[in-house]
Amino acid sequence: MLQLVDLKVPPYTIRGQPVRLECHYDLEGEALYSVKWFKDDKEFFRFLPEDDPPAQIFNQQGVYVDLPNSSDTAVVLKAVDINGSGQYRCEVSGEAPSFKTVTNQKVMVVVELPDASGPQIEGVRPRYQIGDTVRINCTSSRSRPAAKLSWYINQEPAEESFLRYHPIVQDEEGLQTSMLGLEFKVRQKHYKKGDLKMKCLATIDTLYWRSNEQSVEGDRPQKAPVLESRETYSPEASAATAVKLISKGHMILLLAASLSVNLFSRLYVKDALLVSLLVSMLDTLWYSNKTQRDGSTSRCYNEKRISSENVPAEVDDESRSSPWKKNTLPNTSSTEAFASSSWNLNLVKFNVIFKKSVINVQ
Structure with a gap:
């Protein structure tokens, strides 16, 4: 009996890079009739061994098939763009008389990475006294999906009450900008290990991991004399x-x-x-x-x-x-x-x- 053994679709891929989609099946003695690939229920690739040539592609926005390198078990997509995100489905059918069909599907997200320089921290003053209020923002611009932002104070995660959330902004190209604020009063404990260090970390799954840190001196009276x-x-x-x-x-x-x-x-x-x-x-x-x-x-x-x-x-x-x-x-x-x-x-x-x-x- 025909079985679909394994479907390999990466959950994330970076914009501009090629992607290999794999669909492995076991005919168990049956003859293969067709292998079809769909994105969001729209067919973009078909393989019929009885046809000549056996492979055929159908144009779809965001999906560009590398036909010479594709076969019944693998489809190679050329440099993908943001529109390549979606649900990918493989459908395998046996020959007559059963024409049995097996199918499986997975979601792939095409990622546009933010600037390699990392998130930008704004609003930091050169010096803070004990009792001053820190009000700063961290911004990660033009990515898809929006980067997840986190604040750290002296290498420790900032308290939830210190965080100020802002809505994600999307531009005309579909790229998103995320911003996370940090607001807290400077205490003596913040200078226990020297300068006050505030770090912002931006992540997108396992594909992107960048941070920037600002270190400021305390405008504090010397303990001595x-x-x-x-x-x-x-x-x-x-x-x-x-x-x-x-x-x-x-x-x-x-x-x-x-x-x-x-x-x-x-x-x-x-x-x-x-x-x-x-x-x-x-x-x-x-x-x-x-x-x-x-x-x-x-x-x-x-x-x-x-x-x-x-x-x-x-x-x-x-x-x-x-x-x-x-x-x-x-x-x-x-x-x-x-x-x-x-x-x-x-x-x-x-x-x-x-x-x-x-x-x-x-």
Whole structure:
């Protein structure tokens, strides 16, 4: 008994490319009468082995048969266009006396791909502050079908409530443009990993997969210097200001400077500007060890010099917490009067140079 074994019609094909449609059957001893192909119920190809020539084509918009390369089991279409989308059906009939007919059908969509440069992102500002509202759009132009768009914020899918949907627009050629908006308030969490990254992804099944990303800096005040805490001490207690130098997240050096106030302030500093001001303003600096969470201790080794002449004022292990008073140095306007410190922490060496009015982190 005649059977249609397999029908191969690609679900998607790209506009301008050739397509091969296959129809495999098993006559099981019967003679073949005809093989016919239809698009949307309109015949465009016929194969009758008894005819001469056996193959015949029928013109249909969007379907252009490569006759020399077509046969009873396969039909090759030349460069397909958008009108080639539709339902394709293969019909196989046996000879007399049964004239049994078997048929099967599948849908093929001809795809016009968008621009290879990918979706376009519009409306992004150069900088956003915490609390600002981001309102941007992603557009994928002139394709068929319309590309599916998705938004990602810092590599994570955007929340559904952030998405702003727009209707698909179709031009006179039948090509479609899709647009998806993104709107949300900038939060601190958006800058946890640095810049705010917003990516738009455009896809058409497995044929097209393109994305574009915009990265913006946050117009945020620096975390350092910033006053972390302020505690009041008794009037009898000596007042001080502590400055912590932090490099790559590690506490490197604790400096304390005596002040004539009754408040204790703790300031965290990432750059050297504030420390340079303190060094130029204060008469006394304390260098103190700081024990790390892992039990290691940052060790400070200090010396004082004026030009090439060493001043015998090294701070050794026993007196490391002793103050260095600037007024112990000769009263000179030389800018070369400085104290230098170096220490090792986690096998990484850091150097800090304190001058009268400047500090350099090397």
